[in-house]
Amino acid sequence: MRRVIVAVSIAAFTALLAYATTVAGALGYLGLETRALARMFLALAYNPNLRELTAMSPAAVAAIVWDFRGVDTLYETVVFYMAIISALAIYRGVHKVGGGGSVGLSLIVRVVTKLLIPMNIAIAVSIAVHGHLTPGGGFQAGATLAVVSVLLAVVYSVNSFSRVGVEVSKAVALQSTGLIAIAAVVFTPLIYGVLTGAQAYLMQNYVKVDSGFHFPAEVLGQLISGTLIWLNIAEFLAVSFGFFTVFMLLSLREEVVKQPLLGEGHGS
Amino acid sequence: MRRYVPVALLVFVVYIVFSGSVSPYDIVIGAVLAVAVSALTTRFLVSDGGKALSLRRLANLVKYALYYLTVAEFKAHSLVIRIILSRDMPVRPAIVRVPYRAKNPYTIVGSANSITNTPGTVVVDLDTGRSVFYVHWIRAVGLDPETTYREILKVFEEGLSKVFE
Numbered sequence: 001m002r003r004v005i006v007a008v009s010i011a012a013f014t015a016l017l018a019y020a021t022t023v024a025g026a027l028g029y030l031g032l033e034t035r036a037l038a039r040m041f042l043a044l045a046y047n048p049n050l051r052e053l054t055a056m057s058p059a060a061v062a063a064i065v066w067d068f069r070g071v072d073t074l075y076e077t078v079v080f081y082m083a084i085i086s087a088l089a090i091y092r093g094v095h096k097v098g099g100g101g102s103v104g105l106s107l108i109v110r111v112v113t114k115l116l117i118p119m120n121i122a123i124a125v126s127i128a129v130h131g132h133l134t135p136g137g138g139f140q141a142g143a144t145l146a147v148v149s150v151l152l153a154v155v156y157s158v159n160s161f162s163r164v165g166v167e168v169s170k171a172v173a174l175q176s177t178g179l180i181a182i183a184a185v186v187f188t189p190l191i192y193g194v195l196t197g198a199q200a201y202l203m204q205n206y207v208k209v210d211s212g213f214h215f216p217a218e219v220l221g222q223l224i225s226g227t228l229i230w231l232n233i234a235e236f237l238a239v240s241f242g243f244f245t246v247f248m249l250l251s252l253r254e255e256v257v258k259q260p261l262l263g264e265g266h267g268s
Numbered sequence: 269m270r271r272y273v274p275v276a277l278l279v280f281v282v283y284i285v286f287s288g289s290v291s292p293y294d295i296v297i298g299a300v301l302a303v304a305v306s307a308l309t310t311r312f313l314v315s316d317g318g319k320a321l322s323l324r325r326l327a328n329l330v331k332y333a334l335y336y337l338t339v340a341e342f343k344a345h346s347l348v349i350r351i352i353l354s355r356d357m358p359v360r361p362a363i364v365r366v367p368y369r370a371k372n373p374y375t376i377v378g379s380a381n382s383i384t385n386t387p388g389t390v391v392v393d394l395d396t397g398r399s400v401f402y403v404h405w406i407r408a409v410g411l412d413p414e415t416t417y418r419e420i421l422k423v424f425e426e427g428l429s430k431v432f433e
Contacts, residue, residue, distance in 0.1 A: 106393070106394060107373060107376060107377060107394060107396055108376075108377050108380050108381070108391070108394065111373050111374065111376075111377040112377065112381075114312055114313060115313070117309060118275055118278060118279050118282075118305050118306075118309050118313070119278065119279070119282045121279070121301075121305050121309075122279045122280075122282040122283040122286065122298075122301060122302075122305065123282065123283075123286050125283065125297070125301050126283050126286045126287045129297055130287060164312070220292075222291065222292070222293040
């Protein structure tokens with residue numbers, strides 16, 4: 001009886017979903033029609049003829065997340081950083097991850113993983129530095145690179161981190177470098193405005209109606225889309241090493257973590 | 269110094285292929301990245317620069333790849349196809365011990381993956397202390413180490429030894 005109910009409910013849900021998305025058009029426009037909002041973004045993402053409105057990036061999503069709603073992305077990055085700071089606060093006193101004798105999974109998995117890691121880094125960097133041209137960007141690239149930390153923890157064991165020179169303090173330093181670089185890009189127009197007396201806006205990418213300030217959209221004929229390339233690279237550092245930090249801390253065994261934490265709690 | 273070349277080449281090629289672009293922008297970034305990643309990871313990947321850049325070994329690798337992808341795969345597939353199509357299903361499944369002689373991890377892993385990728389045999393585990401693979405064999409014609417080595421591993425290990433050992 002239970003099975004019948006489950007089967008009927010799955011069938012009913014599938015049919016309803018199919019009906020809603022096709023006949024009833026619950027998702028709105030399906031097919032070749034483009035919504036007015038989408039048309040606007042497509043027209044403005046990269047448009048050298050509309051200098052005051054464009055983000056100078058053919059990757060419409062990158063144009064939206066780092067220019068049209070750039071401040072929103074900035075705050076998302078801050079929230080992410082706050083989460084990492086919280087993790088570091090909880091794990092205070094835990095400086096070194098690794099150092100035991102365990103060697104992880106079998107030789108076959110270890111050798112194949114070892115070969116995959118340099119390729120993983122190459123792909124992550126490619127996603128980051130093409131974020132202003134193709135789908136991808138700093139966050140996606142950071143998540144890709146963070147896979148390396150998970151591979152190290154699972155395939156080579158937690159003990160491998162200190163052996164290969166990956167340390168929490170280094171990861172935090174690299175993450176902070178990324179965040180400082182983001183801040184530098186954000187404040188550059190402000191500093192320019194203060195120094196020259198010209199009109200410029202925080203996090204400004206390209207020229208505006210009342211401001212001639214802009215980051216270079218092209219260098220030696222290569223489109224770099226103003227702030228977008230720098231924000232993507234900086235976000236790549238911040239996100240990947242933020243994840244590195246958290247994954248390293250989360251992979252620790254309870255007794256390793258408890259020792260420094262309880263030591264502090266007992267006032268020693 | 270020569271040690272660092274193979275990883276740098278690998279990273280550069282992967283970067284360019286994944287990016288799908290040979291613009292000056294990508295060539296410069298790819299080159300810088302290749303140098304940086306190679307400097308960081310070569311010590312885990314390459315122990316002998318001379319071996320890694322030997323053209324004779326590269327030729328042996330190409331030869332092995334061609335042999336493996338054509339002859340070895342064809343033989344293994346035809347055996348399994350014959351088993352599937354025959355009326356009485358002549359299988360004799362067993363997990364057998366296959367001793368290996370290689371010392372280099374790349375030879376060991378390459379042999380193990382060659383065995384697994386041909387139908388009919390799968391490496392289910394390995395014991396590096398005793399230098400044996402545990403292989404699931406769909407038609408075990410013998411269980412003694414000489415037979416299993418000759419039937420399952422010999423050609424793979426000999427081919428790969430000329431590349432890595």
